[in-house]
Ligand code: NAD
């Protein structure tokens with residue numbers, strides 16, 4: 301059996317309650333998959349900063365690089381006032397490990413009056429450049445201060461993120477065809493940009509993304525190339541979310557779209573994400589450390605369980621991933637063991653056990 305070594309970075313608050321659930325589901329996967337897991341506990345976050353002076357200890361980075369195939373990151377609390385020496389460990393990890401994509405699937409639980417058709421889409425956000433290169437400056441003028449920021453878009457980063465979006469679209473189509481779920485739904489990647497105004501930066505993103513998606517591997521698989529100006533994209537995403545499949549966007553638009561899309565499905569406790577590079581993936585629930593419910597044992601583990609599956613997908617363990625997704629969907633569809641954020645009474649452990657039972 302193949303052994304995958306997984307770094308566990310619980311972080312702060314409910315991160316410490318949901319990451320153990322992620323470990324449990326990996327340990328509970330059926331032996332027939334021929335997969336084994338070993339784990340290494342790693343530190344990062346606000347508590348770690350207070351203990352050691354570093355939010356992301358070098359040991360965490362070194363261990364991930366040297367020993368691990370993938371990792372799970374819980375959530376971290378940020379200081380409420382700017383604190384010298386503190387910076388976000390997940391942002392640093394994305395840089396240090398060149399995790400150039402942030403992938404966020406958003407899937408509805410049940411039809412609602414506002415959205416009668418199922419929502420099942422993925423936002424693929426470029427994670428290394430755009431306005432987030434953080435090259436800013438402020439200067440004085442006769443009319444007062446002016447601040448500027450660089451928006452950097454490269455052909456290489458735009459191409460590789462769109463290629464990843466295309467690969468995700470193909471994989472989703474294969475899953476639909478094998479599970480019989482929504483067979484016939486058109487595989488599609490929507491390129492998001494504002495090239496009508498930013499003809500050079502977003503123009504380059506659009507052009508490189510198109511070039512990536514026009515490759516034979518995507519054409520032959522029937523992946524449709526769609527595009528949308530970001531502002532009208534927001535409108536349509538909130539009016540007709542069921543029409544989307546995979547959405548690819550530069551960093552800033554992707555950041556905004558992915559948090560917005562998470563709001564379409566109710567609880568933050570349901571929405572997973574993954575930070576992905578070539579050959580490495582970190583699964584990370586999209587919620588924060590939730591200090592208001594910390595220590596009560598009632599955090600919804602589903603965002604983390606889905607993040608585990610998402611990590612496995614990028615480690616090419618699609619069969620294992622599919623089992624977890626299906627078990628989670630089964631728990632939600634039955635609706636008997638739900639955590640309080642979903643209107644239920646179940647604890648983190650009870651939800652986790654119910655999902656494990658369905659594997
Ligand atoms: P949050 O996501 O922690 O919580 C928002 C609300 O959603 C809270 O009412 C919380 O109880 C609820 N919630 C979140 N996850 C849940 C779950 N799994 N189950 C049930 N309910 C859940 O956001 P916040 O309150 O704005 O931030 C709290 C702290 O987390 C802050 O310090 C913030 O900086 C940090 N944060 C970290 C991340 C991250 O690590 N990726 C993301 C967002 C916020």
Ligand code: MN
Pocket residue numbers: 555556559
């Ligand atoms: Mn964000």
